[in-house]
Amino acid sequence: MIERIVFELGPWSWWIGGLLLLGLEVVAPGTFFLWFGLSALIVGTLALFVDISWQVELVLFGALSLVSLLAGRAFMRKSGDADGDPNLNRRGSRLVGREFVLEQPIAQGDGRVRIDDTIWRVTGDDMPAGTRIRVERLDGPLLVVSAVPSKDPV
Numbered sequence: 001m002i003e004r005i006v007f008e009l010g011p012w013s014w015w016i017g018g019l020l021l022l023g024l025e026v027v028a029p030g031t032f033f034l035w036f037g038l039s040a041l042i043v044g045t046l047a048l049f050v051d052i053s054w055q056v057e058l059v060l061f062g063a064l065s066l067v068s069l070l071a072g073r074a075f076m077r078k079s080g081d082a083d084g085d086p087n088l089n090r091r092g093s094r095l096v097g098r099e100f101v102l103e104q105p106i107a108q109g110d111g112r113v114r115i116d117d118t119i120w121r122v123t124g125d126d127m128p129a130g131t132r133i134r135v136e137r138l139d140g141p142l143l144v145v146s147a148v149p150s151k152d153p154v
Contacts, residue, residue, distance in 0.1 A: 014044025014057070035072050039064035092143060095135045099148055105129045
């Protein structure tokens with residue numbers, strides 16, 4: 001039954017198959033079915049304009065799938081290296097080197113600072129509230145800070 005439908009649809013069966021593969025890519029992401037779907041669409045388009053046998057269509061689909069899969073993987077690997085943020089899931093590491101103002105004093109090496117909508121625990125030398133601080137590094141969940149020298153003219 002399926003064989004009869006495929007032969008009756010002719011080149012359009014490649015389009016239907018290609019669109020089904022592209023739909024499958026949406027459900028199971030990973031840019032794997034994308035290349036097979038695009039290959040099926042190319043074979044279907046070619047079969048609409050050029051009279052070729054189903055055996056040639058099948059070989060062409062296999063070859064296009066293999067070439068597009070290898071080229072796509074190479075492209076994705078190359079473009080994936082340049083993108084990305086190594087500190088994406090480490091919010092505290094984004095704060096290193098930035099300066100803030102203490103809202104609460106640091107007493108006995110322990111204090112807190114508000115950064116955006118988050119209150120962070122800080123450690124460092126004892127300092128009064130209102131002191132300008134710089135985040136030097138992270139120590140687990142703590143921000144290690146130091147006072148920023150004032151820039152008053154002498």
